[in-house]
Amino acid sequence: MITGDQLLIKQINKSIVLNTIRKKGIISRADLANITGLNKSTVSSLVDELIKDGFVEEEGPGESKGGRKPIMLMINSLAGCVVGIDLDVNYILVILTDILANILWQKRINLKIGEEKEDIIGKIIDLIDEAISNSPKTVKGVLGIGIGVPGITDYKRGIVLKAPNLKWENVELKKIIEEKFHLNVYIDNEANTGAIAEKWFGVGKNARNFVYVSAGIGIGTGIIINNELYRGSFGLAGEMGHMTIDINDHLCSCGNRGCWENYASEKSLFSYIKEKLESGEKDEYLKIDDLDKLDINDIIDIAEKGSSLAKRSIEEISRNLSIGIVNIVNTFNPDLVIVGNTLSGIGDYLLKMIREYIDSKCLVSRYNDVAVEISKLGMLDRAIGAVTLVISELFSYPGL
Ligand SMILES: [Zn+2]
Structure with missing residues (x-):
């Protein structure tokens, strides 16, 4: 007889073994026992199960430390595939990956601003279909679907509560997609998926506390505290795009005034240019009808x-983004701030300005250095994070 507690402990140990193999890349049973502190026979029996499940494979003999050369263990990346969707206001990106988030196939389509909800969901379903039909033969087939959305979500129930820039409210996206594909579906805010991707696979891997700033059409943030995503009491944490930086100005899609994302996003960059052209400024390269x-x-x-106007618009938006990031650093005292989404395309100029603002205006950073990086996963980061919603479940509960 094996009791519930024993089962739970076994499951936890199995997860620890699997994650240690993932983090090390390639490792022997003896080193697994040393690192995890589990005894050798426990490690051996858990590894046997993981091999039987298809998650781990043996790789030729490694270096000997005296005596017989050990058999090395690796994750079998083709244990299964995962579909990840990055739904943004003006595009959908779908990726198909293995269980280590290596990309096997991807496709991106553009959306027109203001497209109907039903049409967008139809396109998501078509893209998932296409991704699945492109999946290679794996041990367990497609393991699940993750979707990052530009809005606040009820993560547990998979409902998009409000996506202001898409004009969505209470959309039961998880239910719709699960009924269609009969696979596990996870829905999260796109800044959360960005943060998770950076934690598992990006520049945030070694940072214990960091904030990921998704600066695109709008702004969202994903907060990692003590290596875990911070969701808040109801899962709505991270809506810093809607922190007030000017109490008088700019009505926001959330109903408030003066929200940060109206000063420091791609949307606000275009409003700035439009305003200047409307007030009569001439620019050789920018015409109002082409915007x-x-x-x-x-x-x-x-x-x-x-173009002087284009240059000034980038300066203005970079400055406003930097001001908000100073507020974030003062609030969270993170090791690292990562900038992702489209504004990260501004690159070194933006990085330099953020660092200057932190150096000159941030109280907290006088006592504790904070690093600032642009996402190296680039525009794939939020889709990789969507995939990671599925992968992280798999690595927490292997074989369940
Ligand atoms: Zn707002």
């Missing part, structure tokens, strides 16, 4: 060609 067809990367190109 709808441009994105931030076009504005960066145009600035490099010599």
Whole structure:
């Protein structure tokens, strides 16, 4: 007889063994026992189960430390596949990965601003279908679907409570997608998925406390405290795009005034340019009728060609983004701030300005250095984070 507690302990140990193999990349049974503190026979029997489950494989003999050369263990990355979706206001990106988030296939489609909810969900379903039909043969097939959305979500029930820039309210996205595909589906805010991706696979791997700033059409933040995503009491933490930085100005899509994202996002960059052109400023490269067809990367190109207005718009938005980040550092005292999403395309100029603002205006950083980085996973980070919602469950409860 094996009791409930014993089962639980076994499950925890199995997860520890599997995660140690993942973090080390390749490791022997003896080193696994040393690192985890579990005895050798426990490690051996757990490894046997993980091999039988298809999650771990044996790799030729490694270096001998005296005596027989040990058999090395690795994660079998093709134990299964995962589908990840990054739903943004103006595009959908879908990726198919193995269980270590290596990308096997990807596709991105653009959305028109204001597209109907039903049409967007239809497109998500078509893209998932396409991803699944492109999945290679694996031990367990497609293990689940993760979706990052630009809005506040009820993570447990998989409901998009409000996505202001998409004009969505109370959309039961998990239910809709699960009924269609009969797979586990996880829905989270896109800044949370960005933060999780950076923690597992990106520049946040070794940072215990960091804040990921998703600066795109709007702004969201994902907060990692003590190596874990901080969700708040009801799962709504991180809506710093809606912290007030000007109590008088700019009505926001959330109903408040003066929210940070109206001063420091891609949306606000275009409002700035539009305002200047409407007030009569002439620019060789920027015409008011063309603005709808441009994105931030076009504005960066145009600035490099010599447009003064494009250049000033980037300066303005970078400055406002830096001001908000100073507030974040004063609030959380993180080791690291990571900037992701489209504004990260501004690159070194933006990094330099954020660092200058932190150096000159931040109280907390006078006593404790804070690093600032641009996401190296680039525009894939939030889709990789969506995949990680599935992967992290798998690595927490292997074989369940
Ligand atoms: Zn707002």
